Amino acid sequence: MKxxxxxxxxxxxxxxxxxxxxxxxxxxxxxxxxxxxxxSVYAGDxxxxxxxxxxxFDCNDDGFTDVLISGGTGPAKFYRNASEQGGPLKxxxxxxxxxxxxxxxxxxxxxxxxxxxxLVLLRVGENVIMRGLGSCKFERANEAFGFEGGDAWSAAxxxxxxxxxxxxxxAIGNYIDRKEEFSPWGxxxxxxxxxxxGVEQTFRSALPLKPSFCALSMLFxxxxxSGTPALRISNDREYYEGGQEQLWHVEAGSEPRxxxxxxxxxxxxxxxxxxxxxxxxxxxxxxxxxTSMADNKLQTLAAxxxxxxxxxxxxxxxxxxxxxxxxxxxxxxxxxxxxxxxQFEDMNxxxxxxxxxxxGNVDRMxxxxxxxxxxxxxxxxxxxxxxxxxxxxxxxxANARGAAIVDFNLDGLLDxxxxxxxxxxxxxxxxxxxxxxxxxxxxxxxxANRDAIGAWIEVKNGDKILSREITSGGxxxxxQSGWWxxxxxxxxxxxxxxxxxxxxxxxxxxxxxxxxxxxxxxxxAAIWTVQ
Amino acid sequence: xxxxxxxxxxxxxxxxxxxxxxxxxxxxxxxxxTLDVVQRWYALSLELVRHTxxxxxxxxxRALAYLGVTAYEVSAASGVLTSLAGQLNGLEATPKFEQGYxxxxxIVMQSALAASAQALFANTxxxxxxxxxxxxxxxxxxxxxxxxxxxxxxxxxLGKAIANHIMRWSETDGGAVIENLGFPxxxxxxxGEAAWKPTNVVALQQMPLLPNWGKNRxxxxxxxxxxxxxxxxxxxxxxxxxxxKQALEVVTAKQELTPDQKAIARFWADDAMLSPTPPGHWIxxxxxxxxxxxxxxxxxxxxxxxxxxxxxxxxxxxxxGKYQYNLLRPVTYIRRLIDPIWEPFINTPxxxxxxSGHSTQSGAAAxxxxxxxxxxxAFEDTTHSKDGIKGxxxxxxxxxxxxxxxxxxxxxxxxxxxxEHGIEQGHCIxxxxxALRTRH
Numbered sequence: 001m002k003x004x005x006x007x008x009x010x011x012x013x014x015x016x017x018x019x020x021x022x023x024x025x026x027x028x029x030x031x032x033x034x035x036x037x038x039x040s041v042y043a044g045d046x047x048x049x050x051x052x053x054x055x056x057f058d059c060n061d062d063g064f065t066d067v068l069i070s071g072g073t074g075p076a077k078f079y080r081n082a083s084e085q086g087g088p089l090k091x092x093x094x095x096x097x098x099x100x101x102x103x104x105x106x107x108x109x110x111x112x113x114x115x116x117x118x119l120v121l122l123r124v125g126e127n128v129i130m131r132g133l134g135s136c137k138f139e140r141a142n143e144a145f146g147f148e149g150g151d152a153w154s155a156a157x158x159x160x161x162x163x164x165x166x167x168x169x170x171a172i173g174n175y176i177d178r179k180e181e182f183s184p185w186g187x188x189x190x191x192x193x194x195x196x197x198g199v200e201q202t203f204r205s206a207l208p209l210k211p212s213f214c215a216l217s218m219l220f221x222x223x224x225x226s227g228t229p230a231l232r233i234s235n236d237r238e239y240y241e242g243g244q245e246q247l248w249h250v251e252a253g254s255e256p257r258x259x260x261x262x263x264x265x266x267x268x269x270x271x272x273x274x275x276x277x278x279x280x281x282x283x284x285x286x287x288x289x290x291t292s293m294a295d296n297k298l299q300t301l302a303a304x305x306x307x308x309x310x311x312x313x314x315x316x317x318x319x320x321x322x323x324x325x326x327x328x329x330x331x332x333x334x335x336x337x338x339x340x341x342x343q344f345e346d347m348n349x350x351x352x353x354x355x356x357x358x359x360g361n362v363d364r365m366x367x368x369x370x371x372x373x374x375x376x377x378x379x380x381x382x383x384x385x386x387x388x389x390x391x392x393x394x395x396x397x398a399n400a401r402g403a404a405i406v407d408f409n410l411d412g413l414l415d416x417x418x419x420x421x422x423x424x425x426x427x428x429x430x431x432x433x434x435x436x437x438x439x440x441x442x443x444x445x446x447x448a449n450r451d452a453i454g455a456w457i458e459v460k461n462g463d464k465i466l467s468r469e470i471t472s473g474g475x476x477x478x479x480q481s482g483w484w485x486x487x488x489x490x491x492x493x494x495x496x497x498x499x500x501x502x503x504x505x506x507x508x509x510x511x512x513x514x515x516x517x518x519x520x521x522x523x524x525a526a527i528w529t530v531q
Numbered sequence: 532x533x534x535x536x537x538x539x540x541x542x543x544x545x546x547x548x549x550x551x552x553x554x555x556x557x558x559x560x561x562x563x564x565t566l567d568v569v570q571r572w573y574a575l576s577l578e579l580v581r582h583t584x585x586x587x588x589x590x591x592x593r594a595l596a597y598l599g600v601t602a603y604e605v606s607a608a609s610g611v612l613t614s615l616a617g618q619l620n621g622l623e624a625t626p627k628f629e630q631g632y633x634x635x636x637x638i639v640m641q642s643a644l645a646a647s648a649q650a651l652f653a654n655t656x657x658x659x660x661x662x663x664x665x666x667x668x669x670x671x672x673x674x675x676x677x678x679x680x681x682x683x684x685x686x687x688x689l690g691k692a693i694a695n696h697i698m699r700w701s702e703t704d705g706g707a708v709i710e711n712l713g714f715p716x717x718x719x720x721x722x723g724e725a726a727w728k729p730t731n732v733v734a735l736q737q738m739p740l741l742p743n744w745g746k747n748r749x750x751x752x753x754x755x756x757x758x759x760x761x762x763x764x765x766x767x768x769x770x771x772x773x774x775x776k777q778a779l780e781v782v783t784a785k786q787e788l789t790p791d792q793k794a795i796a797r798f799w800a801d802d803a804m805l806s807p808t809p810p811g812h813w814i815x816x817x818x819x820x821x822x823x824x825x826x827x828x829x830x831x832x833x834x835x836x837x838x839x840x841x842x843x844x845x846x847x848x849x850x851x852g853k854y855q856y857n858l859l860r861p862v863t864y865i866r867r868l869i870d871p872i873w874e875p876f877i878n879t880p881x882x883x884x885x886x887s888g889h890s891t892q893s894g895a896a897a898x899x900x901x902x903x904x905x906x907x908x909a910f911e912d913t914t915h916s917k918d919g920i921k922g923x924x925x926x927x928x929x930x931x932x933x934x935x936x937x938x939x940x941x942x943x944x945x946x947x948x949x950x951e952h953g954i955e956q957g958h959c960i961x962x963x964x965x966a967l968r969t970r971h
Contacts, residue, residue, distance in 0.1 A: 242919035
């Protein structure tokens with residue numbers, strides 16, 4: 001019996017090692033920054049120590065994801081995706097109207113639900129909403145939308161459509177008072193909640209979210225599957241006094257209010273810089289990765305329930321899962337790390353979400369790594385992660401901030417773009433030959449919230465259901481819209497369904513692997529191909 | 532408005548210097564401005580302690596001691612106070628005012644503290660660097676006013692020379708270089724039931740903080756091992772043992788925590804990166820008293836130097852004990868033997884338990900402050916008011932030290948012995964500081 005157990009352990013270990021080896025060997029990236037035509041730097045000094053985001057979206061309806069990169073003190077740069085399906089990555093710089101300076105972060109969102117993606121530009125100064133006009137042209141819409149841009153150091157964003165609303169609610173996170181020179185600590189400025197102005201398609205005056213603690217990332221997320229997303233805010237403890245991480249109730253018709261210790265909220269104080277959420281353990285509830293300096297956090301509900309009444313009490317499983325990512329995994333500079341954008345995506349299409357972390361020193365801080373490589377951590381079947389950034393070719397020690405993981409060339413393999421502070425942005429094409437099968441979906445619904453922010457897509461994969469929440473926000477200064485990707489491993493046919501933002505549960509629909517589908521509410525899944 | 536007043540006073544000062552290079556009026560004006568310089572550099576230093584990632588409590592105590600000695604030696608340079616050179620371990624004669632030449636003490640102090648702060652916090656982040664630059668630029672301009680260039684330059688040169696002298700001395704104490712935020716990359720954990728084990732899932736903190744800190748050169752006491760500890764109760768898992776009883780006391784304390792005890796635990800938590808740390812907390816107390824009682828500059832730099840020295844020595848002595856006994860934390864023992872899911876009320880620090888650092892340094896601080904200000908010296912402590920934590924009132928420094936000590940039991944991070952022995956150790960360490968001669 002004992003010998004059998006020992007053998008089982010050996011077999012298991014061998015499988016794990018084999019899987020880890022496979023993950024490391026199967027994933028390949030080719031850096032195509034120069035050949036792609038991408039040439040952009042997030043530049044600046046103290047007021048650009050945070051930010052440096054990228055927005056990815058399709059503004060000319062060709063299915064290929066276009067790019068806007070924050071320029072810091074320089075103008076933001078728009079690139080039309082000129083890649084061909086399955087081919088090398090190509091980007092064409094193009095005047096779009098988005099070329100504003102002092103842009104720190106940028107998020108795409110179809111605010112007026114006209115089918116044309118708009119962009120929220122977070123700035124050091126006035127925030128600006130740029131309305132999409134089609135054909136990748138944009139115009140300022142602050143006045144038309146009743147949006148108060150204010151004058152702050154904005155660094156975080158999240159959006160939701162509150163229950164029954166025809167206009168979105170935008171949360172904007174603001175950092176310190178940049179005019180406070182002698183003692184900026186404790187000068188966190190108010191975050192803002194821009195809610196709809198009743199029946200009119202405009203925003204009300206911004207509602208300050210007090211207290212505010214120097215937000216660097218925000219995410220509207222249905223953390224307890226109650227059907228109503230809450231606002232998770234990650235705050236930088238470097239600057240707040242009496243602060244902590246936050247979770248806000250944001251419910252239609254009610255004033256926002258913080259989750260309390262009586263409700264189960266546990267105080268956490270980190271150098272919060274980025275948030276990513278994904279249901280890693282297939283229990284229907286998202287886990288959340290929070291970037292910081294040195295150790296990062298991977299939170300899972302301490303006591304999940306099925307009735308939507310779980311307490312917001314999380315335990316940190318980063319150490320157990322191997323994702324503390326607290327120092328460079330390679331190189332000759334092994335001081336503690338500084339982490340920014342983070343994102344869960346299935347990079348090798350094995351049906352398990354992987355984790356990317358952008359790394360970069362704040363600004364010549366000698367106690368932290370100056371050459372701090374980005375992490376690409378591949379999830380293994382046992383739920384632990386293995387680092388492959390170096391072996392896969394996605395290695396970089398540039399001073400990273402924002403990033404996006406996107407299938408730029410529509411080959412079913414996710415590519416990577418990273419924005420660096422005072423260094424050129426970089427892009428890698430995923431060239432893995434042995435990746436699994438995949439699916440990509442785009443959601444559509446009629447009327448408001450056309451892109452179905454707040455929906456959940458579920459995909460059957462063997463005995464598991466893969467589920468991901470469709471959100472707008474999070475990461476670090478970087479947002480995405482468009483295709484939502486799933487890896488399927490060996491599956492070539494499966495079923496998918498959507499739980500729409502209003503709670504409607506769509507029917508399971510048969511879908512073929514290695515395909516793009518448009519999932520429109522109350523309609524059968526429609527396959528999409530490049531025209 | 533306040534800024535304008537300060538500019539005006541700078542011009543007044545300069546005028547007085549030009550007209551009259553000695554005399555009580557000049558001295559009084561000059562010394563008031565010198566104290567303002569001291570207070571503003573200390574205020575920034577406490578912020579930098581909080582916001583510089585290597586600044587764990589031992590490291591903070593060291594920096595605040597050197598800053599205090601720097602300010603003190605500026606006042607000693609004019610001959611008003613007795614220099615600490617020859618009294619502190621390894622400190623050789625510091626630069627002095629040269630006879631026959633005029634100096635502006637506020638300029639000397641500004642120049643010295645600017646140079647010291649920039650050296651001690653050289654590793655702070657971009658915001659700290661920016662604040663250091665801005666304060667130096669502003670104070671330099673304020674204290675200079677229309678002081679003749681030769682006097683200004685001479686005063687600045689002397690200030691820098693004093694700071695450089697102190698900083699060169701600091702480089703040889705064993706605590707100048709902090710790697711990996713103080714957590715050794717390689718360290719062999721001692722095995723055994725009683726031995727310290729990591730208490731959290733932070734990867735960096737799987738090794739204990741600054742295991743060699745007890746070997747550093749102290750300031751006033753002979754060595755880290757000078758003030759011996761009786762040792763914790765003998766380790767035992769027997770329910771009738773003193774060790775078990777002290778663990779059970781921690782469990783019971785948490786179960787029965789009153790609102791005031793919770794407030795006490797949080798008030799003295801003084802977490803690194805979220806507060807000025809325990810030594811910064813006591814410096815803050817001293818600064819509040821200086822302001823409240825309008826102490827003159829000599830008394831102010833005297834008490835700040837003494838307090839800094841005593842606490843720095845306390846951390847060296849305490850750390851010597853911590854790694855001699857290498858005792859496990861309550862959370863480790865309690866989870867193993869009493870309650871597997873037990874959680875302390877505050878975060879358990881990542882290093883061995885015995886003795887309690889806050890207790891040793893608070894014992895030393897109270898011992899020094901009591902000698903300086905007297906017994907039954909009542910005060911209010913509003914150190915954490917900006918963090919929304921209500922101030923607390925104390926009847927004496929010993930009263931405050933006792934509360935700081937017991938706060939660690941309420942917080943669930945120390946056994947009683949570590950607290951009581953720590954305070955006693957602090958008294959022993961503080962006696963060496965009290966023996967320093969600062970007045971002629």
